[in-house]
Amino acid sequence: MRSVRTIARRELAQYFTSPxxxxxxxxxxxxTGWQFNVDLAQRVGRQPPDGAAVLGAFAFFTLFFAPLLTxxxxxxxxxxxxxxxxxxxxxxxxxxVLGKFLGAWLYYTLILGLTLVYQAIWLAITTARAYTLTPxxxxxxxxxxxxxIWLFGGAxxxxxxxxxxxxxxxxxxxFLSMSVLFILWLGDYAGHVIQSRALAQVIRELSxxxxxxxxxxxxxxxxxDAVFFIGVIIAALFIATRVxxxxxxx
Amino acid sequence: MIDVDRLxxxxxxxxxxxxxxxxxxxxxxxxxxxxxxxxxxxxxxxxTGYMPPTEGTARITGFDVFADSLAVRERVGYxxxxxxxxxxxxxxxxxxxxxxxxxxxxxxxxxxxxxxLVGLRERARRLISSLSKGMQQRLGLAQAILHDxxxxxxxxxxxGLDPHQVQDLRALIRELGRTxxxxxxxxxLSEAEQICDRVIIIDRGRIVAEDTPANLxxxxxxxxxxxxxxxxxxxxxxxxxxxxxxxxxxxxxxxGFLLTSAPQANDVRPAVASAIVGQGWPLLELRPWATxxxxxxxxxxxxxxxxxxxxxxxxxA
Numbered sequence: 001m002r003s004v005r006t007i008a009r010r011e012l013a014q015y016f017t018s019p020x021x022x023x024x025x026x027x028x029x030x031x032t033g034w035q036f037n038v039d040l041a042q043r044v045g046r047q048p049p050d051g052a053a054v055l056g057a058f059a060f061f062t063l064f065f066a067p068l069l070t071x072x073x074x075x076x077x078x079x080x081x082x083x084x085x086x087x088x089x090x091x092x093x094x095x096x097v098l099g100k101f102l103g104a105w106l107y108y109t110l111i112l113g114l115t116l117v118y119q120a121i122w123l124a125i126t127t128a129r130a131y132t133l134t135p136x137x138x139x140x141x142x143x144x145x146x147x148x149i150w151l152f153g154g155a156x157x158x159x160x161x162x163x164x165x166x167x168x169x170x171x172x173x174x175f176l177s178m179s180v181l182f183i184l185w186l187g188d189y190a191g192h193v194i195q196s197r198a199l200a201q202v203i204r205e206l207s208x209x210x211x212x213x214x215x216x217x218x219x220x221x222x223x224x225d226a227v228f229f230i231g232v233i234i235a236a237l238f239i240a241t242r243v244x245x246x247x248x249x250x
Numbered sequence: 251m252i253d254v255d256r257l258x259x260x261x262x263x264x265x266x267x268x269x270x271x272x273x274x275x276x277x278x279x280x281x282x283x284x285x286x287x288x289x290x291x292x293x294x295x296x297x298t299g300y301m302p303p304t305e306g307t308a309r310i311t312g313f314d315v316f317a318d319s320l321a322v323r324e325r326v327g328y329x330x331x332x333x334x335x336x337x338x339x340x341x342x343x344x345x346x347x348x349x350x351x352x353x354x355x356x357x358x359x360x361x362x363x364x365x366x367l368v369g370l371r372e373r374a375r376r377l378i379s380s381l382s383k384g385m386q387q388r389l390g391l392a393q394a395i396l397h398d399x400x401x402x403x404x405x406x407x408x409x410g411l412d413p414h415q416v417q418d419l420r421a422l423i424r425e426l427g428r429t430x431x432x433x434x435x436x437x438x439l440s441e442a443e444q445i446c447d448r449v450i451i452i453d454r455g456r457i458v459a460e461d462t463p464a465n466l467x468x469x470x471x472x473x474x475x476x477x478x479x480x481x482x483x484x485x486x487x488x489x490x491x492x493x494x495x496x497x498x499x500x501x502x503x504x505x506g507f508l509l510t511s512a513p514q515a516n517d518v519r520p521a522v523a524s525a526i527v528g529q530g531w532p533l534l535e536l537r538p539w540a541t542x543x544x545x546x547x548x549x550x551x552x553x554x555x556x557x558x559x560x561x562x563x564x565x566x567a
Binding site: 002003006007010014017018080081082084085087088089090091092248249 | 302350353393
C-alpha cells in the first residue's frame with residue numbers, strides 16, 4: 001500500500017509539472033463554462049435549474065482528455081527506460097499499475113472539482129432575491145451525476161492506462177484509447193445500424209453513455225451501472241498488470 | 251550472497267546466457283568482464299529481478315530471484331547500464347521517491363548522507379534534466395545505495411565519467427565493497443584489475459575464465475618472460491642471449507628483446523645480466539614482462555568465427 005501511495009503521489013505531482021495537465025484543465029473549464037453559460041441563459045426565470053446539465057458535456061469531453069492524461073503513464077516510462085529501475089524496485093507490478101491509475105484518477109477528480117463552481121453559481125442565483133421565481137437547485141440529482149461522472153472517468157482512465165501499457169508510443173496509446181472510448185460511447189446507437197437485435201443489445205450494454213446518461217445523470221443510482229464502471233476499471237487494471245508482467249518475459 | 255547455478259537465458263532462439271554458474275561472497279567485489287553482447291547485462295537483469303531466467307536458478311542472500319523476487323529486490327541495489335531517471339524531478343525529489351518506494355527509515359537524513367557520498371549535495375534542488383551525464387550516473391549510484399543493500403549490482407558504473415570522477419567512484423566502490431557483495435561489469439580491464447577481488451570473463455553467454463586478476467595473469471602465462479634492452483653494440487645480441495642457460499626463446503621487441511624461459515627454471519636474470527656485461531655491452535634495461543589482463547582477455551575471447559555473431563541481444567527492453 002505504501003508503494004501504491006508513493007507512485008500515485010508522484011504521478012499526481014507529475015501532472016502539475018507538465019503543461020499538458022494545465023492545458024487540459026484550461027480546455028475543460030472553457031468548454032464546460034461555455035456550456036454552462038448557454039444553459040444558464042436558457043433556464044433562468046423559465047425552467048428549474050439543473051446542476052447536472054453541465055456534466056453531460058463533461059462526460060463527452062472526458063472521451064478526449066482522459067487519453068491525454070493516461071497516454072504517458074506507462075508508455076513514457078518504457079520509452080525513456082525509467083521502467084527498469086521501477087521494475088527492479090521492491091514493488092509488485094499490480095501496485096505500479098494501481099498507483100499510476102489512482103494518480104490519474106485523483107487528477108481527474110480535481111478537474112471535476114473545478115466544475116463545482118457552476119453549482120455554486122446556481123446556488124447563489126437561486127437563493128438570491130432577484131430570482132425568487134426560479135425554484136431552488138435540486139441537489140440530489142447533482143450528487144448522483146457527480147458520482148456517475150467520477151466512476152465514468154475512472155473507467156475511461158483505466159482503459160487509457162491499459163493502452164499505455166500496450167505500447168511504448170504515447171501517440172499510439174492516446175489515439176487507441178480515444179478511439180475505443182469513442183466507439184464505446186457510441187454503443188448506444190448500435191441499434192440503428194445493426195440488424196441483429198441480440199447483438200445490438202450486447203453492444204448497447206457496453207455503451208459508456210447508456211450507463212451514465214440515462215441513470216446517474218438523471219438522478220438514478222442503478223446498481224448495475226455502478227458495477228459496470230467498477231468492473232471496467234478492475235478488468236482494465238488487471239489486464240494492464242498482466243501486460244506489464246509480460247514485458248519481463250520478452 | 252550471490253549464487254548462480256546453470257543460469258540460461260534465451261530470447262527466442264538467441265541464447266544470451268548459456269548455463270553460467272558462479273558465486274560471490276560477502277565483502278567481495280567481483281568483476282564481470284566481456285565484450286559487448288557477451289551476456290553481462292542479461293545476467294544482471296536476471297539477478298535484479300527485472301526478467302526471469304529461462305533455466306537454472308540464481309539466489310541472492312538465499313532468496314530465489316524468481317520465486318522471492320520482491321525479497322531479492324529489497325536487498326539489491328542496482329545501477330543499470332544506461333541510467334535513466336525521471337528528468338523532470340529534482341535530485342532530492344527523485345531520491346525521496348525511490349526511498350519511499352523502498353521504505354527507507356529516516357529518509358531525509360539518509361538522502362543527505364548518500365548525496366555527500368556521491369558528491370551531489372550542492373545539486374540536491376536541481377532538476378535531473380539539468381545534470382551532466384556524469385552527475386546522473388552518480389545519482390544513479392546514489393539510488394542504488396540509498397537503502398543500504400547488502401548486494402550491489404553495477405552495470406558499467408564508470409561509463410561517461412571524467413578521469414577524476416572515475417577515480418573517486420572506484421574508491422567509493424572499493425569502500426562499499428568491504429562490507430557488501432559487489433558485482434560490477436566493465437569492459438575496462440585496468441578497472442577490473444584495480445577494484446575487483448575476482449574477475450569473471452564471460453563471452454557469448456559462457457564463463458571462459460574466473461579467478462583473481464593476479465592469478466589469471468599467472469595461470470595464463472605459460473612461461474615467464476623478460477624484457478631486455480641493450481645499448482648500441484656491433485655484436486649479435488640475439489645470439490648471445492639465446493645461449494644463456496635457461497633461456498628458451500628470444501624474439502625482437504620494440505627497442506629490445508623478449509626472452510622466454512622455462513616456467514620452472516630459476517631466475518635467469520643474473521645469468522642474462524652477466525652475459526651482457528661480460529661482453530662489455532651496456533645493459534640499459536632488464537625487467538619481467540607482465541602479461542596484461544588485456545592480452546588474456548583478447549586471448550580468451552578471440553572469436554573463431556566472423557564478428558557477425560556479435561548479435562547484441564542484451565538490450566531487449
